[in-house]
Amino acid sequence: MRKVNKPKSTDKVMIHLSLKIHPVNASWRMSSVSQMVINTPPHSYLKPKIGGCERFGTLDKSANVLVCLTRCSKDLMVRVDQLCASRNIKVFCGDVYGYHGYMFSDLGQEHHYVEEKPKVVKGSNKANDGPEAKKLKVDPNETTMVKKTVSFCSLKAALEVDWTNEKAKNNLKRIPVDYFLLQVLLKFRTDKGRDPQPDSFAEDSQLLLQIRNDVLETMGLSSELLPNTFVSYCFSEMAPVCAVVGGVLGQEIVKALSQRDAPHRNFFFFDGLKGSGVVDYFGSK
Structure with missing residues (x-):
């Protein structure tokens, strides 16, 4: 996003929004997001600048102050976050998996x-x-x-927490299980190049369980931390969950740009089964 000089005839602010979207259903997503951005409340103008993931190499601080990522692989999100950090560009990530959704933000070392x-x-x-x-x-x-x-850490640091030390193990009971579910789903996306699909439910369910075991074992944690039933609730995108996660994501973007009110630091997880969300911080303090 890019701040533009305030128009003389009004006190509204013009902001350029860069949305980087995965090619899957890209045309539909781009047009939908663009229209939502244009129809923002009258106290601000948002001008979307939409492009595919392949254009990240052209990121320019003079043209962007914020990037929002969705439907991207873990490696791509980490790489973009690192690139943005070197250019003082704020980063948001968000996705919905069935009844579950998340939002991540990296607003830099000093926000x-x-x-x-x-x-x-x-x-x-x-x-x-x-x-x-x-x-x-x-x-x-x-x-x-x-x-x-307030200070934020990188996405890489947030996803690579060391769970083998005693302090981390003692905090496991208060950690939202959605954090570990996200790790599993991102690994599935990396391995398969897509998200779990309803038309291949049986096959994808077995693969999700295997990935769950591998991911948690790599972290030094028990697979019981994420019960087998999770596979029944992470397929497709539930419209009500999209509404909640999208609303929170939009709210946090406006707060970051306006520098008004405390931002969510650094993860927001929503559980549609419980009908509740939680904000928690992962990574270096």
């Missing part, structure tokens, strides 16, 4: 933003006031903008 907080005011100093009146109080009718900075 600055502001948050609106209730203003803290001093109590009255009048002689007839008691000690309680002199304490600091929060005024709900007044707010102040607080500047903050």
